[in-house]
Amino acid sequence: MRRRKLLIGIGATAAGGSAAFGTEAFTSVQAERNVDVAVAGDQSSFIAIQPLDSANAGEYVNTESDNTVELELDGDNSGSGEGVTQDAITQLEDLFRVVNQGSQEVSVYFEDDSDAVTFRVTRSTETSTNGSNGQSLEGAANSVELGVGEQIVVGLTVDTLNNDVSGQLLDNVTLYADANASAPRQSIPEPQYVVDGDGDEPNTFVDLSSALGQASSGSVIGIEGGVSVTESGSVTVGTDDVTITGINGTPEIKTPSGLGGGQTFLDISGNGVTIRNLEITDDLSARGNAGGSNLVVGGDDAVVDSVQVTVNNGRTGNPALSVSGADPTVRNCELTDCVISAGGTGSVTVTGNFVTGAIDNGIFATSSADFTIENNQVNNHDTNDTNAKEIKFTSPATVNGESDTAAQMESLLTENSVNSVQVSGDAGTRATPDIVGSGEQFASINEVLKPGVQGGTAGGSSSQSALVALFEGGEYGSASNEVFDSAITHRKDNAVIKGLSKPKVTYTAMGEEDSTDVEIAGNDATVQDLDLVFTNVGGDSVGGEAFLDFTGADGTLQNVSVTYDPRSGAGGPTGYVNVSGSGTITFESCTFSDTSSGGSNRYVSANGLYDSDGTFELLNCEFNDGTRTDANVGSSGTAVYKENKFNATPAGGADSITGSMSGGELDITGNAFSSGAKVLFTSDLSGTVNGSSSGDNEAKATQLSENNGNVKVDVNFGGTVVGGSAQ
Known part of the structure; x- marks a missing residue:
């Protein structure tokens, strides 16, 4: 019988690497990358590696003429798989199976040198498998026992988000099949x-x-x-x-x-x-x-x-499996x-x-322990429809080493295969493109952002916004799939709304209500790593309302692309991103774009913030397709605009920054402007400009120009004009 091997190729998209697994007769076998397998024992006993008849196997698994089963995770396979994404957690279910074709029980597990790659049990198909779904197969501590003729279905998790993959993603891999050990791996003596x-x-x-x-x-x-x-x-x-x-x-x-x-x-x-x-x-x-x-x-x-x-x-809903002592382990x-009740004290695993x-809830705990x-x-949880979550903890001390509630939630959502959690009375969600709008869990993006919580101990408000809302990579919503189609106000303080691989999220209902479409009203909220598109699929006229507004205190928008994409009937070019909260609000490494032909008023506006004596930080952002910003500082407001790129002259006018001063402070340095652009102030520069509170309009305008690539600076509509050879 010819040997069947498993070859794993992880190419340029995921930092490179390959590994080969051989199979044949064994008493104890190990197969390492690109080497033949040293075998011993009965030649009629061996482990088989076989591809599955599954969607993922069709996309990522090839069977070669030399009896090799090949996994192509770099997008070069004959299927439709697009490879493993950088800065993301990619889960590939049901790729291949390991079958015990020998005459004795064996324990199987993998060992590799990469923290980014985890081999694990999957059971998404009807193919039978030993082991528990999602169980890691990494290391002897997670071995699975296979009786004669039994099999284990294997998938992969590739985590390039939380691991450094600047070098080789996967270098050395070993599949162990031990006929002399009992799985799970702890040494169990002969029963008395x-x-x-x-x-x-x-x-x-x-x-x-x-x-x-x-x-x-x-x-x-x-x-x-x-x-x-x-x-x-x-x-x-x-x-x-x-x-x-x-x-x-x-x-x-x-x-x-x-x-x-x-x-x-x-x-x-x-x-x-x-x-x-x-x-x-x-x-x-x-x-x-x-x-x-x-x-x-x-x-x-x-x-x-x-x-x-x-x-x-x-x-x-009663806990069929309940632990309550000190330092218990359930694995x-x-x-x-x-359900599982994971109580106890000390360290609970x-x-x-x-x-x-x-x-009800799938896994829950009410104790104040340190949880792993x-x-x-x-x-298929919450079958009674009581807004229960897949995992619910009422008062944990730490979760996976995290003591902050938002960090605990994010860890639960990324370290487990779940989409909803509740911790200390707050709700957390993890969306994937396939479940939003599918009826499985989230009917819309609004439910991801505002999932509510279950009542009871640390229950909180049933209509609560998510403390943590995570979006896996992909596309959410479009003109033909309107899953984000009504206005929402997110009110949770310290919230984290985050893309795990910069997904595209499309809001399709601009103009349907004469108010802000998406409002971030909580204090200290962070929105990051998203591609947000705002459009009006219904053709409603878009008036002067903001489509995105930060109204809380001390918020952050980071690595977010915002695109204004009005369809026919959009009306005048007056939609904008508004900053009307208080404290310090920071937009960093963001991109603003406008697909319409007349973008002269597509502002990023912080007038409300300046009126509240707040500070608006605009750092390392890009303004494309006619977009611009303002800097209307009041008596004690502060505008900090640094290292931004204004890539196009706004249509209908040449001012990339429009501002005014009645005191306050401008700190505008290191910005790059397109040829012909200008910075316009409609009033005197009667405040502190780039650290200088003295001097007339010309002196301050000259300093602004010199600090920003010699851009043209216009004060009082031509009253004072300096610079003008910006590159």
Whole structure:
């Protein structure tokens, strides 16, 4: 039989690199990039790497004539994949599978030298797979056990946003397949007691409770994979350092139908207990009530690993898996039609879990612990439509090392496969182009920006704006797909509205209301890394209202492109970006463009801010296609305009900056202007100009001109004119 290899090519778009994986007979095999595999043992036992019949496999996976399965992530593949994007988190599901075609169980995992690349389990298709959805396959700590004939479906996460990929993205990769280890990877000694359903041999038992009756501290109880265990009532594990593990497969333990509402099935009160590789099932119709928790872990230093909990014939918002002791770990678990309560004290670790069908929040916690919450996925939550979130924490001390609530939210949204979170009473969202308007979660961009929160502890206002709203790369809205089609006022202080790879977001309802289209009203709000387009698909006339307005205090617009794109019937050229808040508002590294033919009044205007004695900082921005700005400072307002580029002379007039002074301060330096442009002040320069409060109009105008490439400066409509050879 010919060897099948996996070749991964990550080209120029993602900083380069390739890796090859070989497969053949093994007792323990490792395959490294661009080398043949050293093999040992039975030549009839081997691991197979096979492409999937999935959309992503069709785009990114090629099968070569030399029996190589090739992943092309640089856009050069024969499919339609466009490669891995820089400064983004790219998730590619269902790429290939690793199959155990041998005669013995194996544990498989990957090791590589890149923090930017993560191999993980995916189960987006109907293809069966071992492991929990979203579970990392990186390192022995995340190995997955494959029985004979079993397989694992593999995908990739490539994070070029949070990792330095200036050099090689992926250099060395190893796929390990170990026939002598048990997965997950922790060293599990031979069980002293075995639950085999018969109990005919020494140290074998019919059920778990009988085995626990013989166990002492440090005991290992193995439950045979082919056994379906039925207990007569609740089971308590009160002995410290006991391990309960499935062996030779995954056994099923049925929750007793006689347990009443609120009663716990498996109660883990001992410290240092490990529960792993079990399937716990619960039949709500047989129990006749909503049911209590199936697995409650109250002891300290507990580990719950690769446990499946399935609730049949009904869904419950009760925590089927609940941890509450000190320093617990829940990893690689899968819950169906039920939820995880991740309580506890100290350090709480919840990683690589998959929750589906929750009627409420998928993963929640009410304790003030230090949480590590990574690589979890929640699907089909909030089936009762109560505005529940995929992850909800009421009062965490830290989340993934972050103590600030907004940073905690951003970490939860980017480190897990979720789109909605609630932390300390605030809401956070993560949009992707495929789910906005699809009916899956967000009907529109307005719901991403203003998702509301669920009531209760730290519930807050149900109509609340998002504290964090993240947008994955891509396009949101267009003339034919109006998902941002009504005005919105975002009122959350300290909010972060952020693109993860500068997505294009189109607002399509300019002119439908005689008011601002998008208003940022919260204090200290940050809007960054977005491409915003404002248009009027309905053809409504656009009057003198602002289409984007910062009305709060101390806001920031950073690396945002703003395009005014009026269609027929737009009316006069009077739309603009307004800054009418207070304090210091900064626009940095932004671009302003106008697609209409008459752009003389397409202002970035901060008149309201100056009237409130505020400071407007305009730094490293570009003005294209006839756009311009003003600098009308009041008695104590301040305009700081530095290193901006005015790339075109505004249509209908040559003033790229129009201003006036009645005191206040101008700090305008290092700006570049197109040929023929000018800076116009309609009043005397009666304030401080570039650090100078003395001198007449000519002296101050000359200083402005010299500090800005000798641009023409006009004071009082020709009363004083200096400069004029700007490049």
